[in-house]
Amino acid sequence: MTVTQPQFRAAIFDPAEPVPASLLDGLGQPAGRRFNVYRNNVAVSLTEAMHTAFPIITKLLGPANMGGLAGLFLRAHPPASPLMMHYGEEFPAYLADLPQLAHLGYLPDIARLELAMRRAYHAADATPIDADALAAIPPEDLGDTRFMLAPAVQILRSDWPIHDIWQFNTVSDAPKPRAIAQDVLITRPEFDPVPAPLPPGGAACLLALQGGQRLHAALERAQPEADAFDFGPVLGLLLQGGAITQLTVKD
Amino acid sequence: MPDASHSFDHLPQGVGVGYKPQHFQALCDDPGPVTWLEIHAENYMGDGGRPLAQLRHLSARFPVSVHGVGLSIGGEGPLDPEHLSRLKRLVDWLNPASFSEHLAWSTHDGAFLNDLLPLPYTADKRDQVAAHIDQVQQTLGRQMLLENPSSYFAFAESTVSEPDFLHQIVQKTGCGLLLDVNNVFVSATNLGFSPQDYIDAFPLDHVGEIHLGGHDDDTDDHGAPLLIDSHGREVADPVWALLDYVLARTGSRPVLVEWDTDVPDWPVLAAEAARADTALGVQVG
Numbered sequence: 001m002t003v004t005q006p007q008f009r010a011a012i013f014d015p016a017e018p019v020p021a022s023l024l025d026g027l028g029q030p031a032g033r034r035f036n037v038y039r040n041n042v043a044v045s046l047t048e049a050m051h052t053a054f055p056i057i058t059k060l061l062g063p064a065n066m067g068g069l070a071g072l073f074l075r076a077h078p079p080a081s082p083l084m085m086h087y088g089e090e091f092p093a094y095l096a097d098l099p100q101l102a103h104l105g106y107l108p109d110i111a112r113l114e115l116a117m118r119r120a121y122h123a124a125d126a127t128p129i130d131a132d133a134l135a136a137i138p139p140e141d142l143g144d145t146r147f148m149l150a151p152a153v154q155i156l157r158s159d160w161p162i163h164d165i166w167q168f169n170t171v172s173d174a175p176k177p178r179a180i181a182q183d184v185l186i187t188r189p190e191f192d193p194v195p196a197p198l199p200p201g202g203a204a205c206l207l208a209l210q211g212g213q214r215l216h217a218a219l220e221r222a223q224p225e226a227d228a229f230d231f232g233p234v235l236g237l238l239l240q241g242g243a244i245t246q247l248t249v250k251d
Numbered sequence: 252m253p254d255a256s257h258s259f260d261h262l263p264q265g266v267g268v269g270y271k272p273q274h275f276q277a278l279c280d281d282p283g284p285v286t287w288l289e290i291h292a293e294n295y296m297g298d299g300g301r302p303l304a305q306l307r308h309l310s311a312r313f314p315v316s317v318h319g320v321g322l323s324i325g326g327e328g329p330l331d332p333e334h335l336s337r338l339k340r341l342v343d344w345l346n347p348a349s350f351s352e353h354l355a356w357s358t359h360d361g362a363f364l365n366d367l368l369p370l371p372y373t374a375d376k377r378d379q380v381a382a383h384i385d386q387v388q389q390t391l392g393r394q395m396l397l398e399n400p401s402s403y404f405a406f407a408e409s410t411v412s413e414p415d416f417l418h419q420i421v422q423k424t425g426c427g428l429l430l431d432v433n434n435v436f437v438s439a440t441n442l443g444f445s446p447q448d449y450i451d452a453f454p455l456d457h458v459g460e461i462h463l464g465g466h467d468d469d470t471d472d473h474g475a476p477l478l479i480d481s482h483g484r485e486v487a488d489p490v491w492a493l494l495d496y497v498l499a500r501t502g503s504r505p506v507l508v509e510w511d512t513d514v515p516d517w518p519v520l521a522a523e524a525a526r527a528d529t530a531l532g533v534q535v536g
Binding site for chain 2: 002003004005006008009012022023024025026027029031032033034035037038041042045046049078079080081082083084085121122123124125151152188191192
C-alpha cells in the first residue's frame with residue numbers, strides 16, 4: 001500500500017478525509033492524530049501569513065473572524081508559489097464575493113490597499129531625481145515631459161474613504177473616516193511605504209504618467225474629474241516620496 | 252541588482268543563528284559568539300526594499316547560508332522552473348557561503364502547502380530526489396546540502412532507513428548533508444528508535460552543517476510522546492547532549508541555532524548561541 005502526494009495533500013486540506021492508511025507509528029499502528037501535525041502546520045502557518053499580510057482587515061473583523069476566513073480562503077486559494085510575500089493576492093476578490101460581508105463594502109478596497117503597501121515594500125530600489133532636475137526643465141518644455149515613477153509607486157482608486165480608514169486603524173488620535181471616495185498614492189521614500197490621499201483628478205493624472213504619457217496628456221486626463229486641476233500638490237507628494245526616477249523631455 | 256560587496260566561500264566552524272529582521276541592530280552592534288547567519292531563501296526573493304538592503308549590509312560582515320524552504324525537492328512532479336530561477340538569481344547576487352534545502356516536498360500540482368512534508372524511502376523516491384538535486388546543483392553551479400527531516404510517522408512502503416537513503420543520495424549526486432540534531436531527536440522519540448544509533452548510521456563525513464532548534468511536546472492517540480519540530484523555544488537538554496555526541500565524532504562543524512516562531516529578544520537567542528559555542532569549544536579544547 002502506498003500514499004501518493006495528491007492523497008496526502010487532500011487529507012491535509014480536508015480534515016474529514018481519512019488519514020492515508022500506509023502511515024504508521026513506530027509500533028506499526030495507524031498514524032491517527034500524528035497526521036494532524038501537518039494539518040495544523042499548514043493551516044496555522046497560512047493563517048498567520050494572512051494576519052501578517054492584512055493587519056487592518058484583521059483588526060476590522062477581529063482576529064478570530066479573520067482566522068476563520070483565512071481557513072476558508074486557504075482551501076479556496078492555496079498559495080500558488082513558495083513566496084509568502086505574494087500570498088493573498090486573490091483575497092480582495094474573495095472578500096467581495098462573500099454575501100455575509102456585503103454590508104462592509106469597503107473591505108475589498110482595504111485589502112487592495114494592504115496588498116499595494118506590501119508590493120511597495122518589496123519593490124525594486126530606484127534612485128529619485130532631486131528637485132533641481134525638475135527646476136532645470138524650461139517651463140515651455142514641461143508639458144512635453146515624461147515622468148518615470150519608481151517601481152514602488154502604487155496608485156489606487158476607491159469609492160470608499162480608504163485612506164481615512166487606514167489612518168484610523170494605524171495612527172492614534174486619527175479622526176473618524178468621512179463618507180467620501182478616496183484615491184491613494186503610495187510612495188516609498190526609503191524602506192517604509194507611505195500612503196497619501198490624492199485630490200480629485202490626481203489618480204487619473206498619475207496613472208497616465210505611470211503609463212508613460214507626457215504631462216500635458218496626463219493633465220487632460222485629470223480635467224473631467226476636477227475643473228481646475230492643480231498638479232502642484234500631486235507633484236509635491238511625488239517629490240516628497242522620492243517617487244520620480246527620471247524626467248524625459250525629448251525622445 | 253548589484254552584486255553583494257563581499258562574500259565568503261565557506262561557513263566557519265562556529266556558531267550561526269537563523270537571521271530575523273528584529274535582530275538586525277543587535278547583530279550589527281555586538282553579535283557575541285555568532286560568526287555567521289542563515290536566511291530563508293524565500294524571504295529574500297522580492298525585488299528590493301529593506302529585506303535585501305539588510306542582507307546586503309549583513310553579508311559584508313558575516314558569511315551567509317541560504318536555506319531554502321520551498322523548492323519541494325521531494326516532490327513527485329518536476330521542480331518549479333520559475334522558483335529555481337528565482338533561487339539562482341538570489342544565489343548569483345549574494346554568492347553565499349552555503350546553500351541547503353530539505354528532504355521534503357511542499358508543492359503539488361501548483362499548490363504550495365507552506366510546510367515540509369515527508370516522503371517514503373524507496374528506490375523510486377531516491378532516484379527522483381537525486382535527479383532534482385542534480386538539477387539544483389547544475390543550475391546553481393555549486394554543491395548543496397540536504398537536511399534530514401522531522402518524522403511524526405513512518406511510511407509502510409519505505410524499504411531503507413533514513414540514514415541509508417540520505418547516504419545513497421550523497422553517493423548519486425555528490426551533495427553534502429545538513430544534520431539537524433533536533434530533527435533526529437524528534438524522529439527518534441516519535442518512532443521509538445535510538446538517536447545515537449541513528450547518528451552512528453549517518454554518513455557523518457558528508458555533514459557540512461548542523462542545526463539545533465526547539466520542539467514542543469504532545470501525545471498521540473495512545474498517549475505516546477509526540478514531539479513537534481516547532482522552532483519556537485530553547486533547545487531541549489537531550490538535544491544538547493546529542494549535539495555533544497555528534498561533535499565528538501565529527502569534530503567542529505558550523506552549528507546553527509534556529510528560532511522561527513515566537514522569536515525572542517536578542518539576549519535569549521544570544522544565550523542559546525553561547526551554549527552552542529561552548530559545545531564547539533569543548534571540541535577544540
